[in-house]
Amino acid sequence: xxxxxxxxxxxxxxxxxxxxxxxxxxxxxxxxxxxxxxxxxxxxxxxxxxxxxxxxxxxxxxxxxxxxxxxxxxxxxxxxxxxxxxxxxxxxxxxxxxxxxxxxxxxxxxxxxxxxxxxxxxxxxxxxxxxxxxxxxxxxxxxxxxxxxxxxxxxxxxxxxxxxxxxxxxxxxxxxxxxxxxxxxxxxxxxxxxxxxxxxxxxxxxxxxxxxxxxxxxxxxxxxxxxxxxxxxxxxxxxxxxxxxxxxxxxxxxxxxxxxxxxxxxxxxxxxxxxxxxxxxxxxxxxxxxxxxxxxxxxxxxxxxxxxxxxxxxxxxxxxxxxxxxxxxxxxxxxxxxxx
Numbered sequence: 086x087x088x089x090x091x092x093x094x095x096x097x098x099x100x101x102x103x104x105x106x107x108x109x110x111x112x113x114x115x116x117x118x119x120x121x122x123x124x125x126x127x128x129x130x131x132x133x134x135x136x137x138x139x140x141x142x143x144x145x146x147x148x149x150x151x152x153x154x155x156x157x158x159x160x161x162x163x164x165x166x167x168x169x170x171x172x173x174x175x176x177x178x179x180x181x182x183x184x185x186x187x188x189x190x191x192x193x194x195x196x197x198x199x200x201x202x203x204x205x206x207x208x209x210x211x212x213x214x215x216x217x218x219x220x221x222x223x224x225x226x227x228x229x230x231x232x233x234x235x236x237x238x239x240x241x242x243x244x245x246x247x248x249x250x251x252x253x254x255x256x257x258x259x260x261x262x263x264x265x266x267x268x269x270x271x272x273x274x275x276x277x278x279x280x281x282x283x284x285x286x287x288x289x290x291x292x293x294x295x296x297x298x299x300x301x302x303x304x305x306x307x308x309x310x311x312x313x314x315x316x317x318x319x320x321x322x323x324x325x326x327x328x329x330x331x332x333x334x335x336x337x338x339x340x341x342x343x344x345x346x347x348x349x350x351x352x353x354x355x356x357x358x359x360x361x362x363x364x365x366x367x368x369x370x371x372x373x374x375x376x377x378x379x380x381x382x383x384x385x386x387x388x389x390x391x392x393x394x395x396x397x398x399x400x401x402x403x404x405x406x407x408x409x410x411x412x413x414x415x416x417x418x419x420x421x422x423x424x425x
Contacts, residue, residue, distance in 0.1 A: 087137055090120070092162060094130045095139055099151045099159045103403050106328070108148030153366030156378070156400055160363050166409040173201065173410075177417050184421070187211075187240040187386075191316050194394060194418060199319025201410040204398035205341060209351060210314045211240065211386035211422075218277050221265045221303065228252040233299065235306040237274075240386050240422055247302045249295045257292065261299065278307045315344045315351075322398065329399035330376050340373040341397065350374070351393045356383030361408045366400045376400060380407050382415035386422050394418065 087095070097118050098109045111127040114120070120127065131149055134140045139155035142148075151159065169177075180197050184190035191208045198206035222234035229252055235243045268284060269277040281304045285296050320341065327334050340346050350372050354362050365378045374397070381395030395411055396402075 087133065087139070087158075088130070090122075091130045091133055092158070093120070094127060095134055095151070095155060095159060096162070098131075098134075098140055098149060099156065099404075102150050103401055106401065108143055108150050110148035113148070151400075153368070153400060156365045156404070157368075160365065160404050160408075163405060163408070166361070166412065167405045169201075169409055169413050174413065176201075177414060181414075181417060181421055186242055187422075188242075190418070190421060192318075194414060195316050195318035198394065198396055198410065198414055199322060201414070202396045202398070202403075202407045203319075203322050203325075204396035204402060204407060205317060205319045205322055206394075206396050207347060207351075208316050208394040209348070209392040210316070211392045216241065217271055217273050218269045218307075220270065221262065223258050223262045223265075223299070225253065225255070225258055231258070231299065233302050233306065235303060243306050245302055245306060247299065249298050251295050253295060257295075261296065265303070274307050278304060281307065313348050315347055317341065319396075326399045326401075329401045336373055337377060346372050346374075347397075350379065351381065351395075354379075354381050354393065356381065356391055356393050361412045363404060363408065378402055378404075380404070380411050382411045384415040384418040384422070 094114065097114055101107075101109045101113070101117070111124045111131060114127050115122075115124045131140065134155070135142070135149065137154075138152055139158055140149040141152050143150055177197060181190060181193055184193055187210075191210065194208050195206040198204075198208075216237040219236045219238045220234075221236070224232040224234065226232055226246065229249050231247050231249060231253065233245050233247060235245075264287060265284070269280050272280065281300050284300050285293050288296050320338065323334055323337060330337065350364070350369065354364065356362075361380065361382045363378060363380045367375050369375055369377055369379060376399060377397055378400045379395055379397050380402075381393050383391050383393055385391055394415055396407055398407075
């Protein structure tokens with residue numbers, strides 16, 4: 086059983102080690118922190134922490150560093166996250182507020198998160214398994230060229246330019262637009278794809294070739310929107326912390342390049358708007374990320390679907406700052422997308 090003072094000793098060991106990357110000894114704890122006890126008493130506390138496998142000695146006669154279990158206890162003891170500064174909050178609002186669409190806001194989000202935390206930032210597109218078709222727009226660009234615009238209630242907008250086999254007049258385009266929105270508007274993506282499969286049957290046979298081309302393009306857009314996706318930034322930050330990994334960082338780089346791995350990991354982490362979760366070290370070993378920690382929170386899109394954002398880095402990270410940054414950005418992103 087770890088005493089309250091023991092937990093406080095663990096807290097300063099984590100904080101000092103994260104700040105300096107140097108093992109922490111009892112003498113430096115007494116000199117730098119106001120415990121009001123002797124170095125011998127602190128050494129006894131550290132011995133108990135070591136017995137509980139919360140800290141370990143990387144070398145003989147050295148100071149101590151946190152273990153994965155120690156980081157876990159430290160994170161679980163974080164009652165109040167350190168709030169972001171007014172400047173940081175202002176930067177979030179100013180930078181994300183300039184976004185022009187969902188793709189832009191998510192690209193800005195990962196860049197901002199990587200700057201705030203100095204880690205790899207990850208943002209998942211809003212869950213499209215529950216997304217519904219909001220609107221389909223057809224924009225004529227020339228007699229045989231058309232732009233199809235596919236919009237979901239999650240805020241996703243996808244545009245494609247299509248060259249068709251025969252000229253189209255305004256009457257046909259208007260009819261197509263009206264029938265498409267009447268047929269698939271409000272449907273989930275799976276149902277929309279099924280409707281599009283037989284959509285051409287509602288037109289005269291001579292219209293089938295051009296209608297089929299347009300429907301085929303829209304079907305591809307529907308299928309593209311069904312895929313879970315991640316956007317990332319700040320991978321170079323891993324290179325700056327390469328010494329925090331016992332071996333090569335290449336397996337970590339390979340793992341984060343495989344989006345399916347991170348999507349599976351994200352999928353196992355329960356998300357709640359406003360909440361923050363951390364998976365630390367060996368908790369990620371099954372994904373080839375046993376020397377990394379992942380901090381995540383959830384955000385809501387305009388369609389009410391949930392998605393995750395977070396940061397990935399070495400276990401020696403500033404959990405308090407990173408968790409506060411992830412939470413703040415997630416909350417602002419939810420407000421920006423119109424759900425709070």
